Amino acid sequence: MCSGDRMRMFGTNGIRGIANADMNPELAIQVGKAIGSVLDNGPLAIATDPRTSSQMIKYAICSGLMATGIDIIDLGVIPTPALQYYVKTHTGVRGGVMITASHNPPEYNGIKCIAEDGTEFTKEQESMVEDAYDTDIQCVQWDCIGQIVSVAGAGEAYVDAVISHVDAESIRKAKLKVVLDCSNGAACETTPLMMKKLGVDAVLLNCMMDGTFPGHESEPTESNLSELIEVTGRTDAVVGMAHDGDADRCVFVSNTGRYLPGDFSLALIAQHRVVTNGGGKVYAPVSTSSTVKDVVESSGGEFHYTAVGSPIVARAMMENGGIFGGEDNGGLIFPEHQYCRDGAMGMATILEIIAKEGPLDDLISKMPRYHSLKLTVRCPNERKELVAKRIAEVAEGNVTTLDGIRIDYDDGWVLIRASGTEPKFRIYSESSDEGLTKERSEHYRGLVEKFIEG
Numbered sequence: 001m002c003s004g005d006r007m008r009m010f011g012t013n014g015i016r017g018i019a020n021a022d023m024n025p026e027l028a029i030q031v032g033k034a035i036g037s038v039l040d041n042g043p044l045a046i047a048t049d050p051r052t053s054s055q056m057i058k059y060a061i062c063s064g065l066m067a068t069g070i071d072i073i074d075l076g077v078i079p080t081p082a083l084q085y086y087v088k089t090h091t092g093v094r095g096g097v098m099i100t101a102s103h104n105p106p107e108y109n110g111i112k113c114i115a116e117d118g119t120e121f122t123k124e125q126e127s128m129v130e131d132a133y134d135t136d137i138q139c140v141q142w143d144c145i146g147q148i149v150s151v152a153g154a155g156e157a158y159v160d161a162v163i164s165h166v167d168a169e170s171i172r173k174a175k176l177k178v179v180l181d182c183s184n185g186a187a188c189e190t191t192p193l194m195m196k197k198l199g200v201d202a203v204l205l206n207c208m209m210d211g212t213f214p215g216h217e218s219e220p221t222e223s224n225l226s227e228l229i230e231v232t233g234r235t236d237a238v239v240g241m242a243h244d245g246d247a248d249r250c251v252f253v254s255n256t257g258r259y260l261p262g263d264f265s266l267a268l269i270a271q272h273r274v275v276t277n278g279g280g281k282v283y284a285p286v287s288t289s290s291t292v293k294d295v296v297e298s299s300g301g302e303f304h305y306t307a308v309g310s311p312i313v314a315r316a317m318m319e320n321g322g323i324f325g326g327e328d329n330g331g332l333i334f335p336e337h338q339y340c341r342d343g344a345m346g347m348a349t350i351l352e353i354i355a356k357e358g359p360l361d362d363l364i365s366k367m368p369r370y371h372s373l374k375l376t377v378r379c380p381n382e383r384k385e386l387v388a389k390r391i392a393e394v395a396e397g398n399v400t401t402l403d404g405i406r407i408d409y410d411d412g413w414v415l416i417r418a419s420g421t422e423p424k425f426r427i428y429s430e431s432s433d434e435g436l437t438k439e440r441s442e443h444y445r446g447l448v449e450k451f452i453e454g
Contacts, residue, residue: 008126008130008420009031009126009129009130009133010121010123010126010129010130011420012308012309012420013102013110013112013120013309013310014098014100014110014111014112014113014120015027015031015110015111015112016101016104016108016109016110016111017108017109017110018107018108019051019052019053019056019057019107019108019109020053020056023053023057023108023109023110023111025056025057025060026060028057028060028061028064028111029060029061029063029064029067030064030133030137031061031064031111031129031133032060032061032062032063032064032065032066032067032068032097033064033065033067033068033132033137033139034064034129034130034132034133034137035061035064035065035070035095035097035113035129036064036065036066036067036068036069036070036137036146037068037132037137037138038125038128038129038132039070039094039095040094041069041070041094042070042071042092042093042094043070043071043072043073043092043093043094044065044070044071044072044073044093044094044095044096044097045072045073045074045075045083045086045087045090045093045095045096045097045114046058046061046062046072046073046074046075046083046096046097046098046099047074047075047076047077047078047080047082047083047096047098047099047154048076048077048098048099048100048186049077049080049098049099049100049101049102049185049186049211049245049246050077050184050185050186050188050209050210050211051099051100051101051106051108051109051211051245052106052211052212053109053211054077054099054100054109054211057099057109057111058074058099061097061099061111062074062148065097065146066145066146066147066148067139067140067145067146068137068138068139068140068146069140069144069145069146070146071146071147071148071149072146072147072148072149073093073149073151074148074149074150074151075150075151075154075155076150076152076154077186077209078154078155078158078186078190079155079158079186079187079190079243079246079247079248079343079344080098080100080102080112080186080246080247080248080340080341081158081247081248081338081340081341081342081343081344081345082154082155082158082190082247083096083098083114083154084096084098084114084118084119084338084340085118085154085157085158085161085337085338086154086157086158087114087115087116087117087118088117088118088338089118089157089161093116094116095113095114095115095116096113096114096118097111097112097113097114098111098112098114098246099111099112100112100186100245100246101245102218102244102245102246102248102249103217103218103219103220103244103245103249104218104219104245105213105217105218106211106212106213106218113125113126113129117339118338118339118340119311119314119315119318119338119339119340120310120311120314120340121311122311122315155189155190155193156190156193158190158344159190159193159194159197159344160197161337162194162337162342162344162345162348163194163197163198163348165334165336165337165345165348166348166349166351166352167352167355167356168197168198170352170355170356171198171199171200171348171351171352171355172198172199173355174354174355175199175201176200176201176238176239176351176354176355177200177201177202177203177235177236177237177238178195178200178201178202178203178237178238178239178240178241178351179202179203179205179228179231179232179235179237179239179240179241179253180192180195180202180203180204180205180207180240180241180242181205181206181207181215181220181225181227181228181240181241181242181243182204182205182206182207182242182243182247183206183213183215183216183218183220183242183243183244183245184206184207184208184209184210184211184212184213184214184215184218185209185213185218185243185244185245185246185247186209186243186245186246186247187243187247187343187344188207188208188209189209190247190344191243191247191343191344191347192204192207194344194347194348198348198351200351203231203235203237205227205228205231213245215227218244218245219244220242220243220244220249220250220251220330222259225240225242225251225253225259228240228242228253229253229257229258229259230257232253232254232255232257233253233256233257233258234257237255238255238354238359238360239252239253239254239255239350239351239354239360240252240253240254240257241253241347241350243343244330244343247343247344248331248340248341248342248343249329249330249331249332249341249343249346250265250330250332250343250344250346250347250350251265251330252264252265252350252360254359254360254361254364255359255360255361256361258361260360260364261289261328262327262328262329262330262331263288263289263291263292263328264291264364264367265330265332265346265350266284266288266292266326266327266328266332267289267291267292267295267296267367268295268350268353268360268363268364268367269324269326269332269346269349269350269353270282270292270295270296270299270301270324270326271295271296271299272349272353272357273301273323273324274296274299274300274301274323274324275299275300277323278300279300279301279302280301280302280321280322280323280324281301281302281303281304281317281320281321281322281323282296282301282302282303282304282322282323282324282325283304283305283306283313283316283317283320283322283324283325284303284304284305284306284313284325284326284327284328285305285306285307285308285309285312285313285327285328285403286305286306286307286308286400286402286403286404286406286415286417287308287328287415287417287428288305288327288328289328289370289372289430290368290370290412290413290430291367291368291369291370292328294367294368295367295368301323304316304320304322305402306325306402306403307402307403308327308403308404308417310326310327310331310333310340310341313325313326313327313333314333314339314340315339317333317335317339318335318339322335323335326341327341330343330346332345332346332349334346334349369432370412370430370431370432370437371430371431371432371433371434371437372428372429372430372437373428373429373430373437373438373441374426374427374428374429375426375427375429375441375445376424376425376426376427377424377425377427377445377448377449377452378423378424379418379423379424379425379448379452380423380452381423383451383452384418384425386451387418387425387448387451387452388404388405388416388418390447390451391405391416391444391447391448391451392405394447395407397409397414403417404416404417404418405417409431411431411432411433411436412429412430412431412432412433412436412437412440413429413430413431414427414428414429414430414440414441414444415427415428415429416428416444416448425448427441427444427445427448428441429441429444
């Protein structure tokens, strides 16, 4: 969440901050009142991840919502996509609010707003909330105050929906063994339940909810998943799987204990979907590895870039009939299920692929490989626009500005993109030549630093 003049409260995925600092009850109450003032009258569903501050933020935002006359359906602690599925499938529910900071450290928390169709709020809806936040919002009379009702079973209904979209019988017949790491997060009940219903033997790691994330940090990176990698590699498990804190993402470890960057799972599922559907359009951000594009096109599909952000990918799919989409961080979107990142759906699909096509290592080994590098350069917010303009002027190659400045070469690409929430630029470089990858990333880092200095 931006400080000072508050450029925007909403970042790429909701409003986030440190609990009882910038993410405090006073802010949550006012955000609740702002949401209630801009949405049509009707109940909203709310859920949380297990962070230690989630109940505090939940009841504060509920107070603001109820003060504007909004009734609340409390679904308890469930994954973000489970809340989204509940909103999407319940007529009359006007939207939802998820209390989560996803992969951020335990001292953080956040507020994510869900529209009536189960998708994340559009930028226009977020702007309406931001505008209302800065006003004196009128509360309703005492006899019109909203009420809270708790509803159980949303997690299991979501799990059953996920299972209905995969070949569950093939998974059951394969008698698979997996290692599952839920990161002490919101999926500690739902994803083990899904494994049980699919007949999968799951070795469970960090599957007890704990908002301090004692097992490891909730970001499912290779360095944080050392235990999952080790256990998967020394057992007869066909795959290791991990969620982030709110379980809208999933990452994988191969049957030999090799951590798979998100580009590979994105490419593998995209290939499976294109082949199964006999073609189709796949969408992913401009920061996505060329591995995905190569695999989609060689399988007979169409690949399209979008700006960065899962809501942007989802809306491009909705508008253009995409059959699959996602991000290289493990955020995967399955339109026949719902237009949002869905970690359980990603895991179930990988299980189906393994059951039908064999070990992950064998499947991944057939894919094209590139060398990639990501750097960051700190930059004052007021210099970002000028720096981006100057980079676009001096860049050599095929320049596009869908999101940031992307320079495509015959043998790779570079993306220079200003962060929307932090005072920094991110520089991505990829090529089949490792030396060129590093050379180009250093070249553009030098240019960014030069233009920052003026």
